Amino acid sequence: xxxxxxxxxxxxxxxxxxxxxxxxxxxxxxxxxxxxxxxxxxxxxxxxxxxxxxxxxxxxxxxxxxxxxxxxxxxxxxxxxxx
Amino acid sequence: xxxxxxxxxxxxxxxxxxxxxxxxxxxxxxxxxxxxxxxxxxxxxxxxxxxxxxxxxxxxxxxxxxxxxxxxxxxxxxxxxxxxxxxxxxxxxxxxxxxxxxxxxxxxxxxxxxxxxxxxxxxxxxxxxxxxxxxxxxxxxxxxxxxxxxxxxxxxxxxxxxxxxxxxxxx
Numbered sequence: 091x092x093x094x095x096x097x098x099x100x101x102x103x104x105x106x107x108x109x110x111x112x113x114x115x116x117x118x119x120x121x122x123x124x125x126x127x128x129x130x131x132x133x134x135x136x137x138x139x140x141x142x143x144x145x146x147x148x149x150x151x152x153x154x155x156x157x158x159x160x161x162x163x164x165x166x167x168x169x170x171x172x173x
Numbered sequence: 174x175x176x177x178x179x180x181x182x183x184x185x186x187x188x189x190x191x192x193x194x195x196x197x198x199x200x201x202x203x204x205x206x207x208x209x210x211x212x213x214x215x216x217x218x219x220x221x222x223x224x225x226x227x228x229x230x231x232x233x234x235x236x237x238x239x240x241x242x243x244x245x246x247x248x249x250x251x252x253x254x255x256x257x258x259x260x261x262x263x264x265x266x267x268x269x270x271x272x273x274x275x276x277x278x279x280x281x282x283x284x285x286x287x288x289x290x291x292x293x294x295x296x297x298x299x300x301x302x303x304x305x306x307x308x309x310x311x312x313x314x315x316x317x318x319x320x321x322x323x324x325x326x327x328x329x330x331x332x333x334x335x336x337x338x339x340x341x342x343x344x
Contacts, residue, residue: 091287091304091305091312091313091314091315092304092305092312093305093306093307093309093310093311093312094248094254094285094302094304094305094306094310095233095306095307095308095309095310096262096306097246099248099249099260099283099285099302100260100308102248102249103249103258103283104251106256107251107255107256107257107258107281108256108257108258109257109258109260110257110258110259110260110271110280111259111260111269111271112259112260112262112283113260113261113262113264113269114261114263114264114306115262115264115265116261116262116263116307117263118306118308119307119308121307122307122308123262123306123307123308125308126307126308126309131336157214158182
């Protein structure tokens, strides 16, 4: 199965097109995929909807996708705090 | 007796050399037959999944080559009229679509779905990319869980299986 990165997908969309919405549901790999593309996301994407883990309930092992530990620091770094 | 003995000896030598020659010829024939047999087996009974695997790896290599050159990426070919885009990574068979009332007919939707991409119904404002998304590009295996791969995820090559039931398949 070919695996691509979110940044390569976003870079394949012409700059004239507004990326209005990004939704991810990739079984715990959401944070890894979005963190890889954080610089491109800040420039291109206006709204993100994703699945996160909360209250120490982890659906899958071996990946990081916790709201408080992973997502909030990243979103603060990106300058967004609404969720 | 001597003459006879010499003649019989020569005859024996000749017979022995003829036998050696014939045995070497038969060995050559046998070797040739084995080689031909191996070629026939190789071309006829080669597992078809190897061909599909090679094709998949070639496709993946093309995708990866495209992703390496960020200024010349050919992952998508969007219409020129598109103004807004929604991306749904891991959409399964029902990707989200931008509402027509707000965005109109110039909006487009991109669904990235590795398992059931071929089951997504056609829509003129939807492009489907049959690939997985992760932090690093490459080629990985996927464990398929549940109906339509609802809970599937990528696994590292050679890793332990995460699903032990009979409904867990390697894609």
